[in-house]
Amino acid sequence: MNGNEHILEVKDLNVSYHTYAGEVKAVRGVSFYLNKGEALAIVGESGCGKSVTAKAIMGLIKGPQGELKAGSEIWYNGKNILKYNKSQWKEYKGGECSIIFQDALASLNPTMRVGKQIMENLMAHKQMNKQEAAREAVEMLRRVGIPEPEKRVQQYPHEFSGGMRQRVMIAIAFACNPNLLICDEPTTALDVTIQGQILDIIKDLQEKRRVSVIMITHDLGVVANIAQRIAVMYSGRIVESGSAKDIFYTPKHPYTWALIQSVPRLDLENKQTLMSIPGTPPDLLDPPVGCPFCTRCSYCMPICREAMPENTDFGEGHQAACWLHHAMAPEINMPDLRGVRSQF
Template identity: 65%
Template structure:
C-alpha cells in the first residue's frame, strides 16, 4: 500500500528550497524559497537571466551543494517519489545521484574527466548502478554511444574528451547521464556554445530519450526558442525566487509578471523586417547578500508601486494553474488601473 501511495505522487516535489553561500562579503541567498513539481514524462523549463539561481537549484536536487561554503537551509524539502532526498544517507545519495537522477552539465569540456577515456566514464555508472561486470559494461556503453548519435562508437569509446568535438562531447555527457535510464534528467543549458544545427540535434535527442524512458526533464536555460520547442511547463526565476509559473502556452501568450513581459520582449520576432532594436531590462539584479524587503524586481519595474518597495508580494493564482507573485493582481488594485497597464503591455 505504501508503494502505491508513493507511485501516485509527483516524481519530484521541491518545497521551499533555500540555499545560501557563505563568502568573505557575507551570506549570499542564492535560492530563496523555491517550490515546484515535475511529473513523469514532463518537461519543466526553468528560465531567467544569469545569476538568478537556476543552476544552484539543479545542483541542490542532485545534492551537489558543497559545505561549508554552500548550505541548504533547514525547512527545505526535495521529495523523490515521496521520499525526502535531503534526509538520505550516503548510500542512498549514491544510488539517487546518477541512478535515479542524472544531470547534463553546462560545459561538457570542464565536466568530463580529461584523464579518463569516454568509455570508462560511462562504464563507471553501469558498474555502480546496474551491477554489470567490465565486459557487459563496455558492450552496453558502445550501445549507448550509438544511441546518442556518436559514429564509430567501438573506436570512440577508447578516446579522451579532447579528441571529441564540442557537439560530440555534449553527446558523450548525455550518454553518461542516461546510461542508467534515470527517472529524472536535469539539463543545465545543454546547448550552450553549440552551433544551431548541433543544438537542434541535442534537443531532439533529449526529447527522444524522454519519450522512450518516460523520464521527467528539468531544462535550465535562458533561450526561449529552446523552451518553445521542448517545455510542457515553465517556471520563471528572478533573484533566487520563482516569480511566475504555468503551462507553456499561458506563459508565452498570457504572461502575468512584468519581468516575464520584459524577457519575452527581448526576444526577436519573426515578423520583424527592419532593424528593430531588442528591448533591454534596465538596471541590475538586486544584491542577494542583502535582498530587498519588497519585490525583488521593483527597482527595475516600470509599474512599481509603493507597496512593491515595502512588502514582498504573495502568490496569485490564475486559470490552468498559472501563478505569479505580483502586487498588480492584489484585490485592492483598482481594476481600471490594471486594465490600463495590461493594455499598455499589449501595445509595446
C-alpha cells in the same frame, strides 16, 4: 494534481553561500513539483538561482560555503532526499537522478577514455561486468548519434567537438535509465544547428524512456519545444509558473513579459535594436524587502518596494507573484507579444 503523480516536490528551498563579503541568499523560498514523465523548464537570467536549485536537487550543495537552510525539503518518490544516508545518496546520484551540465569539457574527465566514463556509471549502478558495460557504452554512443561508436569509445574528451562532447554527456546521463534528468543549460556554448540536434536527442530519449526532465535555461526558444510546464525564476524566487501555453500566451508577470520581448525577432527590419531589460538584478547579499523586480519594472508602485507580493492563482496551476493582480491595483494593459510568439 494527485500527489502520487509527483516524482519530485521541492518545498521552501533556501540555499545560501557564505563568502568573504557575507551571506549570499542564492535561492529564497522556492517551491515547485514535477510529475512523472513530464518536462519542466526553469527559466531566468544568469544569477537568478536556477543552477543552485539544480545542484540542491542533485545533492551537490557542500559546506562550509554552501548551506541548505533549515526547513528546506526535496521529496523524491515520497522520500525527503535531504535525510538520505550515504548508500541512498550513492544510488540516487547517477542511478535514479542524472545531470547534464553546460560545460561538457569541464564535466568529463580529460585523462579517461569516454567509453570508460560511461562504463563506470553502468558498473556502479547496473551491476554490469566489464564486457557488458563496454557493449552498452558503444550502444549509448550510437543512440546519441555519434558516428563510428566502436572507434570513438577509445578516444579522450579533447578529441571530440563541443557538440559531440555534449552527446557523450547525454549518453552518460541516460546510460542507467534515470527516472529524473536535470539539464543545466545543456546547449549554451553550441551553435544554433547543434543546439537543435542536442535538444532533439534529449526530447527523443525522454519520450521513449518516460524520463522526468528539468530543463534549466535562459533561452525561451529552447523551452518552447520541450517543456509542458515553465517556472520563471528571478532573484532566487519563482515569480511565475504555469503550463507552457500559459507562460507564452497569457503571461501575468512583468518579468515574464520582458523575457518574452527580449527574444530576437525574425520579422523585424535589419539592424533594429534588440529589446533588453534595463538595470541589473538585485544584490543577493542584501535582497530587497519587496518585489525583487521592482527596480527594473516600468509598472512599479510604492507597495512593490515595501512588501513581497503573494502568489495570485489564475487556475489550472498558473500562478504569479505581482502586486498588479491585487484588487486595489490600477488596471494596466499587457504588452502585445504576438510578434514575439511567432518566433517559437
